[in-house]
Amino acid sequence: MADDTPDFEVPMGLFQDIEDLKAQVVALSAQVKALTEGVGEASGEAFEDDTAAGEEADTADEEEGFPPFILLLDSPQYDEELRGLIEWVEGVLVPGYLAEPSSDARWCPTWFDHPVAVARLHACWLAWQELTDPATCGYTGPSVWHRDHLDPCMAQLRGSSGPMAGCTKGEHQVDHRMPGIVPSAWKQAT
Template structure:
């Protein structure tokens, strides 16, 4: 236990119980600093992901998929432009880059792990990027995955992602009357067709 200070002693003495808190705080700050350095390193990578960059084998280990495939340009345009990170709030180059990053996540993690077989009761479309509802739902699912699989979320994050995000999203996407209802229902017969949406009421 640290003793009292004397008049002639100019050193600062910290009680032992406060010292543990200080060590914990410093460790947390060091971890945050390291994380910020990694973020800065990602931001300085100016090469956006393209289909040509994707490996031929799409059944890679889930752990090899980056948390975020966004390029620096996409993040910069989001800071200068829309206040939302949701893909439907983006346009032009920012939308294209976000869609490329989403495509990488869908093809390298989501489909190999959770794709399941295509059937009449569980349709899918290889051209899902052309279905606005599918893009919106898959992007929301990817955003939730990034947040809930982060180490700071805690040990229950992945379970929460499965229960609250993955299962409801797949039910909506792959139901027979979902966005892929007129698309592929058998792997042997690929098909893609956009269903007409209701016309807005006249004003």
């Protein structure tokens, strides 16, 4: 009996798309599980106020090993997370991805003094931690990280209107876009 299946070639990009979809399914399955477990526990009980629920969610994330966003931390947790971020930026990002700074692509050596840079780089680092683990995201995770996280992050940070726009070689300005004196029109009438 002859085989009636048609011969066709599968484009290479299709395999990458499938791996991306697998990673998304794993992430969504985890979210659905977390949500359905939370609903099951809350059924028949009165819902707590939003503050208590938010605190429980933060605690649950920490217990599951998910680091909280750096701007939500207070000392000493903030300092500890910042140390890890500095280690990653200076050990991986700067030597591997940043070319010589220029007027089109600025970089401040004291980037950690720029709160916007800390926030964006921390988010990029969290994504890197997740997307460079083949067990959770397959082999296309690094490609997704470059496309969806690194490139947009660097474009925002290093662009002419980014948080490092006022920093040039030898000169560092953290609050270069913030007015030093409040204009009189903004002051309240006495």
